Amino acid sequence: MKILPVVQIQTTPSxxxxxxxxxxxxxxxxxxxxxxxxxxxxxxxxxxxxxxxxDQSQAFAAYTGGNMIDMNARIYSGIQQNFLQNLAARVxxxxxxxxxxKPGNTIANIVGSDWMPQPFPETRTPASFDNVDIRINxxxxxxxxxxxxxxxxxTVHKPEIEYQRGKLDIYVKQYASVKYTPPxxxxxx
Numbered sequence: 001m002k003i004l005p006v007v008q009i010q011t012t013p014s015x016x017x018x019x020x021x022x023x024x025x026x027x028x029x030x031x032x033x034x035x036x037x038x039x040x041x042x043x044x045x046x047x048x049x050x051x052x053x054x055d056q057s058q059a060f061a062a063y064t065g066g067n068m069i070d071m072n073a074r075i076y077s078g079i080q081q082n083f084l085q086n087l088a089a090r091v092x093x094x095x096x097x098x099x100x101x102k103p104g105n106t107i108a109n110i111v112g113s114d115w116m117p118q119p120f121p122e123t124r125t126p127a128s129f130d131n132v133d134i135r136i137n138x139x140x141x142x143x144x145x146x147x148x149x150x151x152x153x154x155t156v157h158k159p160e161i162e163y164q165r166g167k168l169d170i171y172v173k174q175y176a177s178v179k180y181t182p183p184x185x186x187x188x189x
Contacts, residue, residue: 005183014176029159058131078121
């Protein structure tokens with residue numbers, strides 16, 4: 001049996017070559033300028049002197065009788081009081097003499113008991129631990145406080161962006177081809 005001749009077909013594909021370099025970004029941003037200014041806090045304290053008041057006028061009045069006006073006023077009011085007491089005593093004696101019919105109400109008993117002299121009014125004031133008045137006047141200090149103040153100034157610089165394009169080369173490295181190889185012809189026939 002005879003084999004039929006076969007035609008050989010050879011194909012080669014096309015090869016595309018792509019040479020690409022990516023683009024490059026360059027980003028640079030300068031540092032921000034920062035300025036900080038601080039005003040310090042201020043504390044002011046102003047104190048006031050203490051006032052000490054000592055009033056010894058009542059103690060001096062208890063020792064010596066005080067000034068003449070006050071002493072005379074005490075004598076005058078004391079004499080007036082003594083007069084009223086003596087007047088009341090004389091009225092009582094008169095009432096006892098009027099009741100002479102009662103036993104023991106003799107003139108000698110009534111008038112004989114009244115031989116003591118009446119004391120002169122006291123010219124001094126009574127002595128006491130309260131005769132010296134001490135007053136201490138204090139005032140709270142004036143306090144002023146100014147808080148610290150900080151000022152922050154920031155200057156921001158924009159970023160600097162640069163872009164360099166890459167390259168893109170597309171070329172055919174191998175073209176497509178089709179090769180036909182016919183069968184060998186036997187010339188012997």
